[in-house]
Amino acid sequence: MFLSKLDSLNDALKLIDENQLVVGTEKIPIREAHKRVLAEDIIAYHNSPPFDKSAMDGFALKGENTFGASQSAPKTLKIVDAIGAGDFCDKIINEGEAIVIATGAPIPEGADAVLMKEYTTTDGDELTIYSQVTPGENVSPKAEDIKKGEKILSKNTFIRYQELGLIASAGYDTVEVFKKPRVKIIITGNELVEPTKEEIDKAKIINSNQFTIKAMVEDSGAIADIGHAGDTFDEVREAVLEASKEYDVIMTTGGTAISKGDVVLDVVDDLGSVLFHGVSIRPGKPIGAGIVNDKVVFTFSGQPVAAMSQFDIFARKFLFKMQGRDFNFEITKKEAMLKIPSQLGRTDFIRSFTDENHTRHVLNRGSGIIRSMVEANSYIIIDENDEGYQKGDMVDVVFFNSLLW
Amino acid sequence: MFLSKLDSLNDALKLIDENQLVVGTEKIPIREAHKRVLAEDIIAYHNSPPFDKSAMDGFALKGENTFGASQSAPKTLKIVDAIGAGDFCDKIINEGEAIVIATGAPIPEGADAVLMKEYTTTDGDELTIYSQVTPGENVSPKAEDIKKGEKILSKNTFIRYQELGLIASAGYDTVEVFKKPRVKIIITGNELVEPTKEEIDKAKIINSNQFTIKAMVEDSGAIADIGHAGDTFDEVREAVLEASKEYDVIMTTGGTAISKGDVVLDVVDDLGSVLFHGVSIRPGKPIGAGIVNDKVVFTFSGQPVAAMSQFDIFARKFLFKMQGRDFNFEITKKEAMLKIPSQLGRTDFIRSFTDENHTRHVLNRGSGIIRSMVEANSYIIIDENDEGYQKGDMVDVVFFNSLLW
Numbered sequence: 001m002f003l004s005k006l007d008s009l010n011d012a013l014k015l016i017d018e019n020q021l022v023v024g025t026e027k028i029p030i031r032e033a034h035k036r037v038l039a040e041d042i043i044a045y046h047n048s049p050p051f052d053k054s055a056m057d058g059f060a061l062k063g064e065n066t067f068g069a070s071q072s073a074p075k076t077l078k079i080v081d082a083i084g085a086g087d088f089c090d091k092i093i094n095e096g097e098a099i100v101i102a103t104g105a106p107i108p109e110g111a112d113a114v115l116m117k118e119y120t121t122t123d124g125d126e127l128t129i130y131s132q133v134t135p136g137e138n139v140s141p142k143a144e145d146i147k148k149g150e151k152i153l154s155k156n157t158f159i160r161y162q163e164l165g166l167i168a169s170a171g172y173d174t175v176e177v178f179k180k181p182r183v184k185i186i187i188t189g190n191e192l193v194e195p196t197k198e199e200i201d202k203a204k205i206i207n208s209n210q211f212t213i214k215a216m217v218e219d220s221g222a223i224a225d226i227g228h229a230g231d232t233f234d235e236v237r238e239a240v241l242e243a244s245k246e247y248d249v250i251m252t253t254g255g256t257a258i259s260k261g262d263v264v265l266d267v268v269d270d271l272g273s274v275l276f277h278g279v280s281i282r283p284g285k286p287i288g289a290g291i292v293n294d295k296v297v298f299t300f301s302g303q304p305v306a307a308m309s310q311f312d313i314f315a316r317k318f319l320f321k322m323q324g325r326d327f328n329f330e331i332t333k334k335e336a337m338l339k340i341p342s343q344l345g346r347t348d349f350i351r352s353f354t355d356e357n358h359t360r361h362v363l364n365r366g367s368g369i370i371r372s373m374v375e376a377n378s379y380i381i382i383d384e385n386d387e388g389y390q391k392g393d394m395v396d397v398v399f400f401n402s403l404l405w
Numbered sequence: 406m407f408l409s410k411l412d413s414l415n416d417a418l419k420l421i422d423e424n425q426l427v428v429g430t431e432k433i434p435i436r437e438a439h440k441r442v443l444a445e446d447i448i449a450y451h452n453s454p455p456f457d458k459s460a461m462d463g464f465a466l467k468g469e470n471t472f473g474a475s476q477s478a479p480k481t482l483k484i485v486d487a488i489g490a491g492d493f494c495d496k497i498i499n500e501g502e503a504i505v506i507a508t509g510a511p512i513p514e515g516a517d518a519v520l521m522k523e524y525t526t527t528d529g530d531e532l533t534i535y536s537q538v539t540p541g542e543n544v545s546p547k548a549e550d551i552k553k554g555e556k557i558l559s560k561n562t563f564i565r566y567q568e569l570g571l572i573a574s575a576g577y578d579t580v581e582v583f584k585k586p587r588v589k590i591i592i593t594g595n596e597l598v599e600p601t602k603e604e605i606d607k608a609k610i611i612n613s614n615q616f617t618i619k620a621m622v623e624d625s626g627a628i629a630d631i632g633h634a635g636d637t638f639d640e641v642r643e644a645v646l647e648a649s650k651e652y653d654v655i656m657t658t659g660g661t662a663i664s665k666g667d668v669v670l671d672v673v674d675d676l677g678s679v680l681f682h683g684v685s686i687r688p689g690k691p692i693g694a695g696i697v698n699d700k701v702v703f704t705f706s707g708q709p710v711a712a713m714s715q716f717d718i719f720a721r722k723f724l725f726k727m728q729g730r731d732f733n734f735e736i737t738k739k740e741a742m743l744k745i746p747s748q749l750g751r752t753d754f755i756r757s758f759t760d761e762n763h764t765r766h767v768l769n770r771g772s773g774i775i776r777s778m779v780e781a782n783s784y785i786i787i788d789e790n791d792e793g794y795q796k797g798d799m800v801d802v803v804f805f806n807s808l809l810w
Contacts, residue, residue, distance in 0.1 A: 030600060034620040045602045049610060049773065055708070085636065085659075086596030088608035104596050104659070104707060106608050145774045152776070160805070161620035162778035165613035165709050169775060173600040191491030191509050195435060195578040197450045203493035203511050205454060208570035215439040215566035231490065254490075254509070302509060303460070304570050332761060356737060368454065369550045370574060371557070373567035400565070401806070 006280040008384060009313070009347040015275045016289060016318055019296055023179040023248055023322050030168055033159050035221065035405065036177035037324045042153040045171030047143035052107040054114045056138040059127060061098040063113035063135035071130045079125040083108065098127050107139055114138035146170055156324045178323040181222040184243035185213050188264060189254040189302055190231045208370065209253040209307050213300070216311050220319040221405040222249070231255065237267045244271070244293035248322065251315065254302030264299045268292060280346045280384065283367040284310040306367040309349050312379070312403055320405075330402040331381070333394045334359040340380065340395070342388035351376035352397065359397050376400070411685040413789060414718070414752040420680045421694060421723055424701055428584040428653055428727050435573055438564050440626065440810060441582035442729045447558040450576030452548035456511040459519045461543040464532060466503040468518035468540035476535045484530040488513065503532050512544055519543035551575055561729045583728040586627040589648035590618050593669060594659040594707055595636045613775065614658040614712050618705070621716050625724035626810040627654070636660065642672045649676070649698035653727065656720065659707030669704045673697055685751045685789065688772040689715040711772040714754050717784070717808055725810075735807040736786070738799045739764040745785065745800070747793035756781035759802050781805070 007015075025039035054060060061077060069075040082100035083089040093099060093110030101107070101114060112135040119131035145166075146152055152170055153163060159177070167175055192207035193200060200206070210226045217224035225247070229239040236255060243250045255264030265277050268290035277288035277299075283306045288299035298315050300307040320327035337360035342348045350361045351372045362375045381396045382388060389395050412420075430444035459465060466482060474480040487505035488494040498504060498515030506512070506519060517540040524536035550571075551557055557575055558568060564582070572580055597612035598605060605611070615631045622629035630652075634644040641660060648655045660669030670682050673695035682693035682704075688711040693704040703720050705712040725732035742765035747753045755766045756777045767780045786801045787793060794800050 031616060031619075034616075034623065046605060046611070048775075050605060051608070053610075053773070055771075055773070083608075085594055086608055088606075104594060104610065140771060140773045144769075144771060145776055153779070161617045161624065162713065162775060162781075164620055165617040165713075166775045166779050168600045168613040168616050169611050169709075171600055171602045171611065173602075189490055189509060195573045195576055197576045197578075200451060200455060203456070203488075203491055205458075205509065206451070206574050206576065208573040211436060211439075211573050212566045212570035214436075215569055218439065219566065304574075308567065308570075364549070366460075366545060366549060368458070368460070368545045370453075370567060370571045371550055374558070374571050376567075 006278045006285065007276045009279055009281055012276045012279045012287070012289070013314070016296070016314060019275065019291060020318065020321050021248065021296060022324065023181050025176050026179050027174050027176050030164065030173055030175055033167070033175050033177060034161060034164050036159050038153060038155050038157045038159060038175065039178050039324060040176040041151050041155050042167055042170055042172065044146045044148050044150050044152050046146070047148045048146035048169045049140050049142055049144065052142050053140040054101045054103055054105050054107060054138065055140050056114050056116050057103050058101060058114045058116045058138065059098040059120060060101040060107050060111035060114050061093065062095065062111060063133050063137065065096060066113070066115060066129055066132040069129045069132045074128045074130050077127045077129060079122065079127050112136060112139070156326070158325055181248040181319060181322045183217045183222050183224045183249045183251060183319070184227055184247040185210065185217065185224055186227045186229050186236070186239045186243060186250065186252045187254065188229050188231055188236055188252060208304050209302065212304060212308055213251060213253060213311060216308065217251070217319065219404045220316050221323050221325070222319050231263060233263050233266060236263055237270065240267050240292055240297065241271055244295045248295065249319070250292065250295055250297040251300060252297065253300045253307050255299065262286065262288070262299070264288070265290070268297050268299065281313065282346055282348050284313065284349070287314060289314065301367070303367040304370045305351070305373055308373055313349060316403055329381070329398045331396045331398055334397045336360070336380070336389050336391055336393050336395045339391050340382065340389045342382040342386060344387055345384050347384045348382040350380040350382065352378050352380045354378040354397050354399065359395060411683045411690065412681045414684055414686050417681045417684045417692070417694070418719070421701070421719060424680065424696060425723065425726050426653065426701060427729065428586050430581050431584050432579050432581050435569065435578055435580055438572070438580050438582060439566060439569050441564050443558060443560050443562045443564060443580065444583050444729060445581040446556050446560050447572055447575055447577065449551045449553050449555050449557050451551070452553045453551035453574045454545050454547055454549065457547050458545040459506045459508055459510050459512060459543065460545050461519050461521050462508050463506060463519045463521040463543065464503040464525060465506040465512050465516035465519050466498065467500065467516060468538050468542065470501060471518070471520060471534055471537040474534045474537045479533045479535050482532045482534060484527065484532050517541060517544070561731070563730055586653040586724060586727045588622045588627050588629045588654045588656060588724070589632055589652040590615065590622065590629055591632045591634050591641070591644045591648060591655065591657045592659065593634050593636055593641055593657060613709050614707065617709060617713055618656060618658060618716060621713065622656070622724065624809045625721050626728050626730070627724050636668060638668050638671060641668050642675065645672050645697055645702065646676055649700045653700065654724070655697065655700055655702040656705060657702065658705045658712050660704065667691065667693070667704070669693070670695070673702050673704065686718065687751055687753045689718065689754070692719060694719065706772070708772040709775045710756070710778055713778055718754060721808055734786070734803045736801045736803055739802045741765070741785070741794050741796055741798050741800045744796050745787065745794045747787040747791060749792055750789050752789045753787040755785040755787065757783050757785045757802065759783040759804065764800060764802050
């Protein structure tokens with residue numbers, strides 16, 4: 001098979017979208033739920049706070065009993081009890097009475113405000129107050145954060161630390177989330193060796209894709225295992241077939257062998273079907289995708305930068321959506337510091353360094369130059385309908401950080 | 406102890422900075438180094454690519470032998486050998502000769518370009534070419550990415566997936582990184598119970614800080630263990646003392662008990678020294694910090710939102726810097742959609758929702774309202790020298806996402 005006719009980026013993305021898979025769900029302890037995606041709506045089991053709660057250390061009392069009190073005209077109340085956090089007091093506060101209260105403790109019946117300790121002095125059960133408070137002051141009202149029975153988070157919400165706190169407060173000790181997809185990364189290439197400080201045999205090259213693509217999979221919420229296959233049809237076929245039985249997604253890198261075209265796509269065609277091979281983008285044109293055993297296979301380039309870009313363009317969204325999480329490039333407009341040529345009909349993802357206002361492409365753009373990804377923090381995206389930009393034009397930029405899980 | 410006099414934010418941050426600790430370093434396998442911080446410079450052991458490498462499947466040849474070739478005026482060359490990826494060919498290419506070459510294979514001596522397969526036909530060892538290539542075309546020159554002996558990354562670099570690939574390509578199978586700090590989070594509060602769907606005892610409240618603060622510590626590259634302590638001086642003292650022996654950092658939440666002021670700060674004062682207690686910020690005013698057994702202790706509020714903001718303002722930078730990674734708020738300017746009042750002398754961190762151009766504070770701002778953090782994606786920061794903003798003013802915004810490890 002060969003890239004005789006390139007698909008447009010949109011056509012290729014649409015084919016992937018039409019074959020989107022979603023993993024199952026699982027119930028996990030809330031303490032493991034950070035950075036997972038909700039597979040159920042969260043309906044509150046409790047009010048939060050469950051009662052009118054003191055927001056200060058001080059004295060619970062009737063606000064109107066303090067009206068007019070000041071440094072020069074103090075008032076006197078009677079202390080009738082004390083409540084610590086976690087304690088409950090069933091006394092009713094009457095006119096002229098106050099009760100010592102800790103932050104977090106329930107406001108007793110009859111009281112409607114808390115006067116901070118620093119505006120008072122005490123002598124036995126006599127409380128002298130030097131300031132007034134309005135009713136409701138320093139009180140966190142019952143259910144102000146969460147109302148019992150209310151839906152407070154929806155299925156498909158990504159659980160950041162703050163959502164985690166909210167879910168716990170609503171009474172959930174376990175939560176239903178989408179499973180993490182299991183991804184098999186099959187590295188092909190007879191020329192590849194493991195990293196070593198020692199002299200490397202002529203014609204061999206260190207395999208870096210196994211590290212970068214695995215890290216990118218993990219940065220997409222999924223779990224990655226690495227496998228290796230020689231460049232022959234049979235070796236790649238066996239590796240893909242086995243992976244298709246045990247994993248949710250398959251990704252390959254490399255796989256070009258003399259006179260055989262792209263052996264990986266031949267394997268996908270043999271075991272299942274090819275969705276596309278060759279997309280009008282730069283870098284990353286030779287990207288392919290297919291279906292084997294109802295699993296999607298992404299076939300990335302062996303060139304490190306092409307493989308990373310292909311992952312960002314095609315695989316991230318797929319992995320996010322597998323876990324019920326939506327994903328779209330967050331595009332911002334920045335001023336181009338350099339002229340950027342492009343070609344009509346091709347979408348470019350140009351490694352760039354972007355600051356608050358400006359963006360410039362990194363100068364060394366070969367698809368084998370990992371350093372170009374290291375110097376970059378963003379892509380400039382040039383649409384297939386644009387022939388590039390002049391210096392000073394506002395261009396579409398996506399920060400690498402915004403792509404992460 | 407009480408918050409009789411508040412420190413300014415800058416003074417408090419300076420005190421923390423003066424007591425900044427750095428963890429030790431450790432050598433780990435490169436496959437575990439994603440999202441760690443380099444504790445050594447990376448000096449390349451190899452060139453990458455290690456040789457002039459073919460970037461295409463095709464024919465290695467002398468570029469000038471192709472000059473003038475076109476569809477209407479093809480030229481003919483002689484195929485003298487074939488090189489697969491990982492193979493080495495010591496033949497020298499002479500005038501009129503070509504060699505079959507795979508992507509990734511070394512360019513043989515005498516050749517200087519690769520003509521893509523699709524512009525050729527073959528008949529036995531006769532190669533007909535229908536296009537010309539300039540010398541250097543489709544060749545990735547030796548060392549274009551990495552030069553042997555060159556420093557390609559510096560100590561203190563954060564290892565994203567692309568740095569990981571670069572380090573591997575430079576020949577490192579292990580790498581020296583900063584250790585992950587171990588943080589003990591001590592939750593205080595007699596009123597706290599674990600999340601449950603069942604009816605909760607009067608006066609009890611679900612403990613959510615244990616989940617949010619642990620997740621925030623993990624989002625700062627560190628490891629967190631949770632402990633609990635009752636609200637008494639002795640219980641808190643024992644918990645802090647034990648933690649100071651085993652952990653790199655201690656964080657507490659809550660700790661307010663009747664008539665005892667802030668028991669946690671009393672404990673810090675007893676076991677070591679208090680750096681500050683009470684900072685002129687909102688939310689989070691009661692924040693404290695101190696030193697026990699040469700370890701820094703952060704004392705956060707029990708109120709969930711105050712605790713999260715205190716973490717962001719005081720603890721993130723400390724944890725980042727412990728691991729050799731710099732951290733500063735990435736401030737962007739956005740247009741305020743609503744008027745925001747503030748107070749001279751106080752720095753406000755206002756939970757806000759910010760899009761491409763605009764920002765607005767979330768309306769419910771109580772420091773117990775976790776939902777306000779859930780509705781927010783950013784802080785609007787109002788400097789102590791500002792009295793707030795009018796609608797339409799450009800204000801300082803920090804996205805929550807930009808705070809993460």
